[in-house]
Amino acid sequence: MRLAYSKVSNILDINKELLLSYHVFIVGNKLPWKWQFKDRFTICQTSFNNGLDFLVTWETWKNDINRCSHLHYVVLESSSYCKTYLRNIYCNLPTKLLSYADSLLCKLPNYYPGIYRLEFEHCNLTLTLFLGVKHVLSKEIVARFNAYFLSHPTAEEREYFKKIVLNLSKLGAKESTISIIKRDDYILNILYEIGFKIYIENTSVRDLYRIVGVWSRIWSSEYSPLIRNNKKIVIIGAGLSGVGIAHALSIRGIESNIIDIDITGDSHIGHLGASLSPSISVDNNILSRLVRLGMEQAWSRWSNLMPKAFLDRCGSLQLDIKFKNDKIFDLINNDSLLSNLYRYVDRIEASNIAGIGVSSGGIFCKNSMVVSPRILINRILKLSKINVIQQFITKLDKKEDKWIIFGKDGKQLASADILILANSYNSLSLLNSIKSQHSLIDLFKARRVLGEVALIKDIDLQGGPNCILEGQCYILPSKNGYCIVGGTYLSDFRNDLLVKKSRLDNLSNLADSLNATHNIYHKHISYWHGERMVLPNRIPMIGNVVDNNNLFLAIGYASRGLCWSSLGGDIIASQICGEPLLIEKQMMTILKPR
Structure with a gap:
């Protein structure tokens, strides 16, 4: 870490750190110019550094009238942090950063290995924390980075530093940039070898220079948004799975059309409440991690949407x-x-x-909670950007790049550029109508x-x-x-x-x-x-179908519909928008329609 805990004792230390952050990471990556007028921009940092670099980036972004619409900030951190200590550090921040620091501390989780998504500024700014072993997590990230804030590695990290940077560089967009403070021939050689063109620049601060680089290679894999030019999205199914997706898209300002015969949650009449509680395992297996992520995402999404009478974190x-x-x-x-x-x-x-x-x-x-499913469904369906169509779907067809949806009388109900099936067991008959079952062996064992x-x-x-x-x-x-x-x-x-x-x-x-x-x-x-x-192993299917890139499934939630509603929605919305995923690549592979 740049900033040793024992050295944070006065405002001068803080001011020095903030200067380093701005003149090396912000200016070194040609920000804010690089993100201006763009829809999305994604930054990767290899250490949390007490959150100071994120706070400086947040303030720079907020004060830029030409800023990108959505800024995503991804951090890898292996060292445990203490929220009480961070609070003491932030007391010395300049007044202009205090409100940002308060918001960060309010949402920052206690340190525990895993992935956490924090949302600010009406979800237009996100901070995704990958907490754990960096050289392991660096190959589990699904994202496309436009800029890298490269923190100097600790003595323990140097052994794996090349592996970390190589893994992250494969996620770099064309002409992505990198910056680092301390000159180190070992690090410079790694950056040259991987494919960065390196420059050493002076700054406007005395005796402070920065090392910057421009990514000169393009890897074959591409992770880019599907939602361009006002593409039409249709979701079939207005249950917990479908409304979770519509909610996630609505938050991102994206319109969707949701079709179901039951658009008022009537199937949940008499279902007064359901629980979200953890699945505890010795080996922290895939189910345990999914449930924990789902609970965190559900609370983040619904706590401001539902009063305590219908969303009670009772434990x-x-x-x-x-x-x-x-x-x-x-x-x-x-x-x-x-x-x-x-x-x-x-x-x-x-x-x-x-x-x-x-x-x-x-x-x-x-953190366990009780939710009223019918109230939740009705509240989400009334949000902006969600259009509801009450119809029964009988079959699907595809003409060129368009999906055609047919109703009970055989007439066309709607067309879509992106189609999402979230209608539980009924999705099987619809998939049969387009003969897409050959790549979905597990699905037809449901x-x-x-x-x-x-x-x-x-x-x-x-x-x-x-x-x-x-x-x-x-x-x-x-x-x-x-x-x-x-x-x-x-x-x-x-x-x-x-x-x-x-x-x-x-x-x-x-x-x-x-x-x-x-x-x-x-x-x-x-x-x-x-x-x-x-589904087999009680693991849901969430994501796009391999042979149909604009066809998504969100099914097989079993008894965990509430737990995976928001999580599944954000996974699919992130894929559609080209955002960093809030789950690791290995987990995405397991969830992918199969």
């Missing part, structure tokens, strides 16, 4: 009986970073948190299941829990006088005996979680069920 208790592996508890107790997200509580503390007696202790996650929940009067559950309870079943806090208890998944709801047994098993699991007899819960019970599409 969750995952009771001991849900876990068969003691390693999970050991992992949480021994990992100080993980303990920022979860903590283990005994039965007495768990009962106090829940507000009702529970059968065991467990893992408490403060199962259609019905998920059912019980609605139990809260008076029969001691008023209901204060937080989400998860064991062999789950119990949500009271909503409109009822607690939702789930969940049951059946492929055939016409089998009365199977349905009855499943319901009894669910009530028995409820009794086990609360140390009670389940007979008392037969007094006031009603049921709601909804269709789910389950």
